[in-house]
Amino acid sequence: MSSSFQPQAPFLTTADLQQAVDILKAGGLVAFPTETVYGLGAHAENADALAKLYAVKGRPTRHPVIVHLGHADQLGDWAVEIPEMAYRLAAAFWPGPLTLILKRSSRVPDAVTGGQDTVGLRVPDHPVALALLQAFGGGIAAPSANRFGRLSPTSAAHVWDDLGQDVDAIVDGGVCQVGVESTIVAFQDGQPIILRPGMITPEQIQAALQSEFRPETGNAASVTRAPGTLASHYAPRTPLKLVSKNALNEALSRLQPDQQIGVLSFSAAIDDHAAAWATMPASPQAYARQLYAKLRELDALKLSCIWVEQVPMEEGWSAVSDRLNRAAFQG
Numbered sequence: 001m002s003s004s005f006q007p008q009a010p011f012l013t014t015a016d017l018q019q020a021v022d023i024l025k026a027g028g029l030v031a032f033p034t035e036t037v038y039g040l041g042a043h044a045e046n047a048d049a050l051a052k053l054y055a056v057k058g059r060p061t062r063h064p065v066i067v068h069l070g071h072a073d074q075l076g077d078w079a080v081e082i083p084e085m086a087y088r089l090a091a092a093f094w095p096g097p098l099t100l101i102l103k104r105s106s107r108v109p110d111a112v113t114g115g116q117d118t119v120g121l122r123v124p125d126h127p128v129a130l131a132l133l134q135a136f137g138g139g140i141a142a143p144s145a146n147r148f149g150r151l152s153p154t155s156a157a158h159v160w161d162d163l164g165q166d167v168d169a170i171v172d173g174g175v176c177q178v179g180v181e182s183t184i185v186a187f188q189d190g191q192p193i194i195l196r197p198g199m200i201t202p203e204q205i206q207a208a209l210q211s212e213f214r215p216e217t218g219n220a221a222s223v224t225r226a227p228g229t230l231a232s233h234y235a236p237r238t239p240l241k242l243v244s245k246n247a248l249n250e251a252l253s254r255l256q257p258d259q260q261i262g263v264l265s266f267s268a269a270i271d272d273h274a275a276a277w278a279t280m281p282a283s284p285q286a287y288a289r290q291l292y293a294k295l296r297e298l299d300a301l302k303l304s305c306i307w308v309e310q311v312p313m314e315e316g317w318s319a320v321s322d323r324l325n326r327a328a329f330q331g
């Protein structure tokens with residue numbers, strides 16, 4: 001697949017992490033790998049850096065960003081009135097693809113939270129992210145390193161394709177192993193509520209809390225503002241349609257020669273009229289890892305439509321299913 005990846009881009013390797021730290025300390029923007037997706041990082045306590053972050057991202061300033069930390073024991077520096085359950089989830093899943101929404105401490109500037117009294121915190125499970133965070137020492141505010149509303153990047157080349165020279169540096173840590181954004185958990189009336197499904201499932205959260213109740217996936221709008229919960233978020237530019245396996249086969253058999261269709265299916269290509277075909281893995285983990293890269297590849301082909309075979313209605317698939325439904329939304 002073609003990519004505008006170029007060696008003269010502001011790429012850093014893991015050997016140049018001190019340079020990345022210096023850029024962040026000076027108020028610059030550094031994209032870095034996490035286990036979920038690449039983040040667009042800024043000094044979480046530097047208002048100018050945050051203003052630049054929102055401008056490059058193209059994101060409304062009232063939408064909060066997650067603060068990334070190098071150690072779970074920094075939790076108390078960034079949040080107050082932390083519920084016991086939050087400590088238990090942090091102990092069970094950090095470093096890992098879980099974001100906790102907690103009451104913010106005075107250390108957290110308004111620019112990070114969009115003025116809300118809560119802050120999203122996460123310790124990512126990626127050696128490069130952890131090394132960068134620990135060398136930096138403080139919190140790094142980072143949304144996904146894509147323009148607002150577009151697909152999240154899962155490689156350094158994706159970041160370059162989206163943001164180019166608008167970032168001061170991109171730390172290349174390879175392909176993200178989880179591939180979709182973290183599970184976001186908030187607490188409401190003493191109970192955990194999932195604001196964004198991720199690869200850490202409600203069942204795993206229930207088990208970690210030894211609770212009788214499985215946390216629900218809440219309507220985030222009722223709790224707080226979370227742009228990842230806008231229906232049209234995470235979309236490729238090409239229209240995308242979710243179809244059952246039968247409907248897919250049926251539609252393919254009736255394809256007109258002038259229809260440029262891309263297919264994402266669990267099966268190997270069964271039709272040579274499709275303009276592009278990606279065969280997806282049967283496990284949700286492997287599917288999630290490849291999803292955004294495959295959608296980007298298909299998106300670049302300027303097809304009339306992308307047809308995606310429906311994924312199983314099982315809990316392990318909830319993050320993938322959530323992202324596909326948003327990508328399919330024509331709003």
Ligand code: TXA
Nearest residue numbers: 036039064065118119120143144181182224226227228
């Ligand atoms: O996996 C991830 O979470 C990635 C990596 C880079 O860590 N980050 C990510 O960030 O997906 P972003 O900004 O693209 O999505 C973060 C989501 C947004 O929907 C945001 O509104 C929500 O987290 N969020 C952040 N702080 C919040 C808060 N205080 N209350 C409610 N939602 C919050």
Ligand code: MG
Nearest residue numbers: 143144152228
């Ligand atoms: Mg995002």
